Amino acid sequence: MTIKLTFLGHSAILIEAKRKKILIDPFISGNPSATVKASEMKVDDILLTHAHGDHTGDAITIARNSNAQISAIFELANYLAAKGVKTQGLNMGGKVPFDWGYACWLPASHSSSLPDGTYGGSPASILIDIDGTKIYHAGDTGLHYNLKMVGEFYKPDIALLPIGGFYTMGIEEALKAIEWLNPKIVVPIHYNTFPPIKTDVNKFKSNVGEQTTSKCVILNPNESLEI
Numbered sequence: 001m002t003i004k005l006t007f008l009g010h011s012a013i014l015i016e017a018k019r020k021k022i023l024i025d026p027f028i029s030g031n032p033s034a035t036v037k038a039s040e041m042k043v044d045d046i047l048l049t050h051a052h053g054d055h056t057g058d059a060i061t062i063a064r065n066s067n068a069q070i071s072a073i074f075e076l077a078n079y080l081a082a083k084g085v086k087t088q089g090l091n092m093g094g095k096v097p098f099d100w101g102y103a104c105w106l107p108a109s110h111s112s113s114l115p116d117g118t119y120g121g122s123p124a125s126i127l128i129d130i131d132g133t134k135i136y137h138a139g140d141t142g143l144h145y146n147l148k149m150v151g152e153f154y155k156p157d158i159a160l161l162p163i164g165g166f167y168t169m170g171i172e173e174a175l176k177a178i179e180w181l182n183p184k185i186v187v188p189i190h191y192n193t194f195p196p197i198k199t200d201v202n203k204f205k206s207n208v209g210e211q212t213t214s215k216c217v218i219l220n221p222n223e224s225l226e227i
């Protein structure tokens with residue numbers, strides 16, 4: 001089975017497997033680096049790490065157009081359900097079954113409120129398991145020791161890690177996170193979208209090569225990786 005992972009810019013990731021399309025953190029129309037149109041996207045599931053506008057993004061529009069369910073932490077799911085979309089509210093650590101596998105919402109060290117100030121519940125990261133292939137989207141986060149737990153217990157194959165700094169961890173913290181997560185492949189996310197999170201992604205890639213046993217794959221917006 002091939003799993004196709006496409007970077008849509010910022011933290012937005014499209015995963016295609018088992019004839020299903022799974023979309024994480026679809027911040028597309030407001031994203032200066034996006035090359036796809038949110039209004040044209042059709043997916044099966046939308047998963048959200050937290051409530052900030054650069055992660056919930058176009059979730060409502062795409063959910064409506066696709067008749068897709070949004071899975072998110074309970075408080076965020078309730079907020080979205082009130083806007084008339086199908087949602088599934090969940091919480092930390094349970095295995096949430098999908099017809100393509102399962103996902104677990106796990107800790108992130110961050111905050112989570114909607115653009116109108118409504119409390120969005122806990123911020124999270126998401127581990128996706130498709131027939132034993134594990135993809136870990138770290139969400140927005142600073143360095144935290146639960147990443148060691150994720151590495152030890154869930155053993156992700158691929159880690160999507162924020163490296164832009166300012167709102168999240170930067171390059172040096174991400175290198176420590178890679179040591180703890182020990183993935184085969186790391187894909188940097190959440191950098192260069194806006195001036196405060198500008199960083200040198202090529203420096204990150206060379207540091208990963210020199211200091212870790214993982215392989216760094218830089219994806220430009222709309223570029224894919226097949227697993």
Ligand code: NI
Pocket residue numbers: 050052055110111140167
């Ligand atoms: Ni955030």
Ligand code: MN
Pocket residue numbers: 052054055140167190
């Ligand atoms: Mn963010």
